[in-house]
Amino acid sequence: MDNLEFINIDLFKQSYYKGMLPLTSINDFLKDFDSREIDAVTKTLISIFDVAITKTILNNLEEISDKQEFLRLTQADYSSNDIMDFLTDKFPGSEELIKQTLERTLLSAKRAIL
Amino acid sequence: MIPAFDQPPSQKLTKLKLFLEKNKTDFVSDNHELMEWMNDRKLKVDSLSLSNISNENKSQYFESVEEKLVDQIKNLKSKDNPLASNVSKDEYDSIMEKIVDLLKLPAGQLAEDSELYLEQQLSDILGFDVLASYEDHKLLFSTGIMKASPHLKRSPTDTLEDHTNYHEAGININRSAFGWFGTGGDLSNSAIEAEKYHISLPLYYYHEWTEQSSELKKWYKFRKAVVINPVNRIAVVCSIGDIGPTTVTRKQFAGSPELIHEGKIWSPKAAGRVLVLFVDDPENKVSYGPVHFDKVFAEK
Numbered sequence: 001m002d003n004l005e006f007i008n009i010d011l012f013k014q015s016y017y018k019g020m021l022p023l024t025s026i027n028d029f030l031k032d033f034d035s036r037e038i039d040a041v042t043k044t045l046i047s048i049f050d051v052a053i054t055k056t057i058l059n060n061l062e063e064i065s066d067k068q069e070f071l072r073l074t075q076a077d078y079s080s081n082d083i084m085d086f087l088t089d090k091f092p093g094s095e096e097l098i099k100q101t102l103e104r105t106l107l108s109a110k111r112a113i114l
Numbered sequence: 115m116i117p118a119f120d121q122p123p124s125q126k127l128t129k130l131k132l133f134l135e136k137n138k139t140d141f142v143s144d145n146h147e148l149m150e151w152m153n154d155r156k157l158k159v160d161s162l163s164l165s166n167i168s169n170e171n172k173s174q175y176f177e178s179v180e181e182k183l184v185d186q187i188k189n190l191k192s193k194d195n196p197l198a199s200n201v202s203k204d205e206y207d208s209i210m211e212k213i214v215d216l217l218k219l220p221a222g223q224l225a226e227d228s229e230l231y232l233e234q235q236l237s238d239i240l241g242f243d244v245l246a247s248y249e250d251h252k253l254l255f256s257t258g259i260m261k262a263s264p265h266l267k268r269s270p271t272d273t274l275e276d277h278t279n280y281h282e283a284g285i286n287i288n289r290s291a292f293g294w295f296g297t298g299g300d301l302s303n304s305a306i307e308a309e310k311y312h313i314s315l316p317l318y319y320y321h322e323w324t325e326q327s328s329e330l331k332k333w334y335k336f337r338k339a340v341v342i343n344p345v346n347r348i349a350v351v352c353s354i355g356d357i358g359p360t361t362v363t364r365k366q367f368a369g370s371p372e373l374i375h376e377g378k379i380w381s382p383k384a385a386g387r388v389l390v391l392f393v394d395d396p397e398n399k400v401s402y403g404p405v406h407f408d409k410v411f412a413e414k
Contacts, residue, residue, distance in 0.1 A: 014163040037127050044130050047160040051137045054159045058145055067148060071157060078162045112133035113126040 006030035011042050016074075016083040017053060020099045025106055032113070045109065052105040053098055057087065060097065066090055125202060132208040134160065135231065139215040146219065201238055206411050209235045213344035217387040221258030221366045229256075236342070236391070239411060240349060243394035244340055251333060251392075254320050258366030259386040260313070260341065262374045266355060268295040268309045278310075280371035291357040292335040307402040308336055311376075312355025313390065314368035331357075338400065341369065342389040343377050347407040350377040351393060351400055376404045 004027045012018055012026075026045070033041045054074070061067045073083045087094035123131070138160055142149055152159070201209070209232070216228065224232065229246040237243045246256055264284040265277045274285040295305040317323055317330055336353045343349070350373050358368050367390060369379060380386055393400055 011163070033126060034124055037124060040123065041127055041130060043164060044127070044134055046163045048130075048134050048137060050162045051134070051141050051160050054162070055137075055141045055144060058148070064147070068151060071148070071152065071155075074162050075155060075157050109130060109133055113129045 003027075006038055008039065008042055011039075011046060014079050015046070015050070016079055016081065017049075017098050017102070018079070020095065020102060021049075022099075022103055022106060025103070029106060029110060045106075048109055049102060049105060053101050056097060056101045057094070060091055060094070128202075129204060129208075132205060132212070135212055135228070136208065136215065139212060139219075139228075143215065143218055201235060201411075203411075205235070206239065206407075209239070210344045210347060210407070213342060213389055217257055217344065217389065219257070221255050221362075223252065223254075224256050232389070233391070236349075239407060240340070240405060241410070242400045244391040245394055246391055248392040248394065249333070253390060253392075254316060255362070255366040256391065257387070257389050258362075259364065260367040260369045260374070260379050260388045261359060261365040261386065262380065263314060263356070263358070263368040263370060265371060266290050266295070266309050266312065268301055268305060270294070280375060283371035290355055292331060292355065295336070295355070304398075308353035309355060310370060310372045311350055311352040311402040312370045313339060313341060313352050313373065314356040314358035315354055315390075316359060316362045316366060317357045318360070319362055338393040338395050338402075340391050340393050341367075341373065341377055341379070342391070343379055343381075343384050343387075344389070345384040345387075346378040346381050348377050349405040349407065351402050351405065353402065 004023055006027050007023060007030065012021060012023075029045070030038055030041060054071075057070060058067050061070060070083070070086060073080065073086055084095070091097075141159055145152075212228075213232065216224065224246055233243075233245055246252065262283065264286050265274060265280070266286050267289050268276075270289075272285075274281055277285070295309045296302065315334065317327075317334060320330060322330055334354050334357075336355060339352055339354055341350045341352055350369075352370070352373055355370070356368070359365055365386065367388065369377070374380060377388075378384060379388060
């Protein structure tokens with residue numbers, strides 16, 4: 001198991017996509033910041049992930065009723081497995097899509113702070 | 115030594131937050147049809163994970179990033195923190211890009227976090243305070259499209275030829291809805307400049323208009339504002355000189371010939387899209403006219 005010394009797992013486990021997070025890459029990203037800022041950076045990064053993934057999923061749901069149902073589920077309990085069940089039912093490749101979005105977003109965030 | 119908690123965020127963290135702001139703007143732009151539905155449910159897409167933390171843990175991990183950012187900006191404003199004036203080139207570019215993105219959305223008011231962020235950053239760059247809300251007054255439209263209007267008569271004897279430039283724009287046969295710019299036929303330099311760089315706001319569409327039209331007219335009359343064209347990076351300090359346009363479905367503001375030309379409001383890329391804010395200038399120290407952001411930024 002990689003050493004994930006900078007990751008506050010309590011913050012990251014609040015999402016339905018927690019199992020897909022590239023934790024080693026996130027830990028490397030956090031290393032670049034001053035230790036006093038790690039919590040603030042983590043929260044900002046989580047917000048960035050939330051925005052990016054929600055945007056990607058909404059783009060891939062065709063019906064407005066599905067988009068609203070997805071948003072309802074996220075608001076009810078963002079860590080619930082029901083969300084992934086719903087997404088997998090709507091489009092089977094959703095897990096891979098989320099993984100790719102997380103990796104791509106982290107790369108963009110790295111470029112943004114250069 | 116400054117305690118760690120009070121230290122300003124590092125440049126990297128500020129850049130990361132700007133990146134988040136950019137993504138939020140893109141999200142709103144891409145999902146415009148859902149925004150009203152989401153707003154009705156107070157659903158904030160950037161704090162879904164963080165709002166899921168139980169209340170017990172929430173106190174441990176304090177508020178959401180957005181709330182913290184808003185608090186930081188409020189603190190910077192109230193403390194007049196000298197570090198706040200240290201906008202980097204990257205931040206400056208990001209601020210302008212964020213405004214460009216906001217102006218791609220339908221005309222309207224800014225979200226509170228965008229308001230606070232832009233007020234602080236633009237005040238910082240311009241060197242005077244700009245506000246989205248002022249003395250409990252808020253513009254019906256902060257963002258929108260500005261049409262070109264003719265010159266306004268400044269006094270009963272004023273003619274088009276008395277105006278220095280842009281005679282092709284013509285002159286309105288009626289005086290401003292606020293009255294003459296000059297008093298008793300005398301035109302001060304300030305009155306001349308106020309007409310030269312003026313905008314019209316659609317006060318007739320304000321909710322308060324039906325019952326408080328006279329109070330609204332009194333408050334808005336020749337009040338100082340600033341028009342931001344982020345594409346060409348020009349701000350124009352102006353007066354609120356008239357009421358209009360009469361319809362707001364396509365264009366939400368009107369601007370004087372000088373303001374339209376010198377602010378490059380209708381340059382091919384700007385296409386009339388502007389951000390309008392109040393200027394807090396109780397001592398009347400801020401001059402009317404264009405301010406070139408790149409020049410101001412280079413001087414800092």
